Amino acid sequence: MSKKSLLLSFVPLFLLFLFLPVSVHAYQTGYVDTNGSLLVRDSANTESPVVGSLVDRQTIEYLDVGNGWGQITYHGRTGYVSLDYITETGVDAVEDTDAQDTVVHEEAESPPLNGAPLGSIQRIVLDPGHGGQDPGAVVNNFYEKEITLDIANRAAAYLTDAGYNVSLTRSNDSFIALDDRADYANGTSADIFISIHANASFDLDANGIETYYAPGSAAGQTLAHALQSEAVREIDMRDRGVLPSNYVVLRKTAMPAALIEFGFMTNEYDRSLQQTDLMRDQSARAILRAVQSL
Structure with a gap:
């Protein structure tokens, strides 16, 4: 067979492969x-x-x-x-958006219940995020569920010493469903509800403190601003501001409620602070001072 004939024999085969659908793995x-x-x-x-x-x-x-x-x-x-x-x-x-950095975000099913005005605060529910089978964010064997419980326990001690009646949605490494956290707070007839979290993001440069309240809740917004203000005053982290969000524990609680993110575990600087007793104590004191300021 001549070189020309050999070349021509490959042309149909080449065209066949060219136009056949090719299965490839793609992201x-x-x-x-x-x-x-x-x-x-x-x-x-x-x-x-x-x-x-x-x-x-x-x-x-x-x-x-x-x-x-x-x-x-x-x-x-x-x-x-x-x-x-x-x-x-x-x-x-x-x-x-930046709001995706936080933990549990859902569309609102109904207007928030926590539209009651802030009155005399005596009963407080603290909500340490995650727990048990839900570790929250995990970075280098550093678990969000551990830092949230530590801050909540410290804050509970400060608040109790100051004369407040404080209860926690969880007091150990146990899993509590989101609806159950809201139901528990509603059952205690608490005056305010504070959910404690640490943030995470694929953007390793994302850093700082931010606080959320249920859309439409003026009292929740006031509580969120108080927490944010005291937290950035106490802790050397960026002020990311106060934002509305339809988190389950915000929209299903019957009292003014806020969710605060004490820095990003995925950011090297924030994480270096989160791992210290000083920062956790500062976070707890910020919660106390925010409540006292209302």
């Missing part, structure tokens, strides 16, 4: 759709160690590796998440 974009945190695991199975977590409505890029698991890049390492809690972006997707 897809989706967002977290869960009433809580979505755990990130070391490998694609439920028995694998937890290496971190994602927050509700957080936009991610993932690779479908089969059996209901997606592969992601989590803080520079490979992680795996259940695709049962990942929804493709589209008409139902939520705009990606």
Whole structure:
């Protein structure tokens, strides 16, 4: 066979491969759709160690590796998440904002209940975020659920010494559902509700303190501003401001409520402070002073 004939024989084969559909693995974009945190695991199975977590409505890029698991890049390492809690972006997707850095974000089902005015404050419910099987954010074996409980316990001690009646939604490393936290606060007829968290973000430069209140709750907004003001006064962290948000524990509580994020665990500077007794004590004192200022 001549070289020309050999070349011509390959042309149809080349064209066939050129126009055949080719199956390739490609990353897809989706967002977290869960009433809580979505755990990130070391490998694609439920028995694998937890290496971190994602927050509700957080936009991610993932690779479908089969059996209901997606592969992601989590803080520079490979992680795996259940695709049962990942929804493709589209008409139902939520705009990606700084608010996605926090923990549990949902659409409002009804107007917030916590529209009552601030009155004489005697009964306070502190809500240490996460707990038990829900670690919250996890960075280098540093767990959000631990720092929130520590700050809450310190704040409870300060508030009790100051004459307030204080109770906690959890007093140990136990899992409490979000609705149950709100129901507990409502059952105590508390005057105010304060939820305590630490932030996380894929943007490692994100840093600072921010506080949330339920949209439409003037008293909740006043409480949030008091917490934010005292926190940034006490702690050497960036002031990210006060924002409305439809968190479950904000919209389902019957009293003025606020959720404060004491810095970003994913930011090296913030995390270095969060790991100290000084910062945790400053956070607790900020809560006390905020309550006393109302």
